[in-house]
Amino acid sequence: MASSQSTMVGAGNPVLKWLLRLLVVGYLFLLVAWPSGYIVRRTFEDGTQSFLDALSDPDVTHALKLSVTVALVAVLINLVFGVGMSLLLVRFEFPGKRVLSALIDLPMAISPIVVGLALILVYNGRYGWFGPTLEDAGLQVVFAKPGMIMATAFVALPLVIREVVPVLEDMGDEQEQAANSLGANAWQTFWRITLPGIKWAVVYGVVLSLARSLGEFGAVKVVAGNVSGETTTAPVLVQQKYQNFEQGTAYAVAFVLVAVAVVALIVVALLRPSEHKTARARVGAGKEPS
């Protein structure tokens, strides 16, 4: 420990240490805290009543409800597929595994707008690849909820997987093999051994994707179109209201989005230390000689 501390940047130099702290805090303040704080200030500029009025606007309640529905469904889908794909990536060997692993990061890399456009190209009711067939079967994807859910799920896909994969790798498969030799089938092994082992990673991933899904703007805006407010989610509404000079409403909705994100981060922060502690206890115990 002592040796690793002495090699740390700025160790033993209080001036440098404070300078670095100031730099980081200043950076975060200018980039994150101040602008976010301004939203809060603007929201409550005219007292809480205008905030409550804004929230009782039917457009607003509809948009918030829609956002929550889309986000919840997308997170549920990502939960199931995310855990499944993580298991596939960690526990199985197959050709093309590295390609799949790289593909999973794709949503992080490409612009959400492009995701929306791509979905329109494929599922569009008039000339898309699947669109006409699905529309004949009575399922409208683009400019409706299914498309918005797909876009959201696409964008938030890596969040669960990137949380779960390292924990699964770290856990190894010996516990699962032991369960197998004790008579557990694949399903029992998953529920009793694997899932409890990755529980916190899954929760963490879900909270992150929930926050991401609620705030998704670009992909959803492209896919949702604007069917007379029917497909307007909260972030899209913020933009519309702001451009229509209804800044009060825009700030109120923006505040709700910020509040949800902050709560999500607090939840994560509360979960994290407990996970950290058990991980440390595990490492410590593993080092015991006997």
Next chain:
Amino acid sequence: MSIDVSGVTKRFGDFVALDDVTVSLPTGQLTALLGPSGGGKSTLLRIIAGLDGADTGTVTIEGREATNLPARKRNVGFVFQHYAVFKHMTVAKNVAFGLEIRNRPKQEIQRRVEELLELVHLSQFRDRMPSQLSGGQRQRMALARALAVEPTVLLLDEPFGALDAKVRKELRDWLRRLHDEVHTTTIFVTHDQEEALEVADEIVVINDGRVEQIGSPDELYDKPANDFVMRFLGETTDLAGQTVRPHDIEVAMQPGGLGATAGTVTRILRVGFEVRVTVTTEAGDDVLVSMTRTLARSLGVEEGAKVWLTAAKGATTVPVMAAV
């Protein structure tokens, strides 16, 4: 015969882990699979357990064809080198796992868990989490967990390999006593010849994916099938084209013995009561001889002395394999 492995071959890519292995392991005994690391012994154990599949060959457990049976249906207890404890369960829950999977009545499970914890001396730790146990305790818990389902065979993969020397020795004695109590057919993998010789009823020596010899510890020690087995079971040296143990070489200070090898003492190392003498023969080979301090003094062995070496009468010797 309890476990019959017949013609089993296993490859990992180009590497042949097991090459047409056929071996029968007796019921109710404690058998050691002994060999150097990477020799295939763990692979054989995992194939018996069903954790790995063989490329060719068959496995029969107590007369039941098990080659294509998944691990969970073989009713084997498996103990891993690194314990594989269920980290999120208490000690009692760990031990109860196999019984709960089998949907046994609650009371029976509780009774059996108490019994087993008693057996492995962990009763007072029943509500602890595995992270609060020492390595030796964790391995005993893993053993109780494997025994809970009353397995047909108990398989242990280097069970004491991750423990320090003292705990290792304790657990080794304890395993022997436990086996004398429960009589479950037990197979354990080890690369430690002392562990195998001390604990096992029967030893299977495996090297390079092949079975070198099967026999009791005495048989292996007294009649090794080849120089590999002999070298693996303890210290050896080469004398006149034979592999022989250093303490089985007789030293004469005068010529005369039939077929004696002449040489010069080049180095003497004293370790407690034992003296290790290095003799360089006229052909230039080094031969290691060990004897008691008393004998060395009475013979007058010292550096530079001329000596004549013969293998003692009745000593175990094996021809040295021609170097390829």
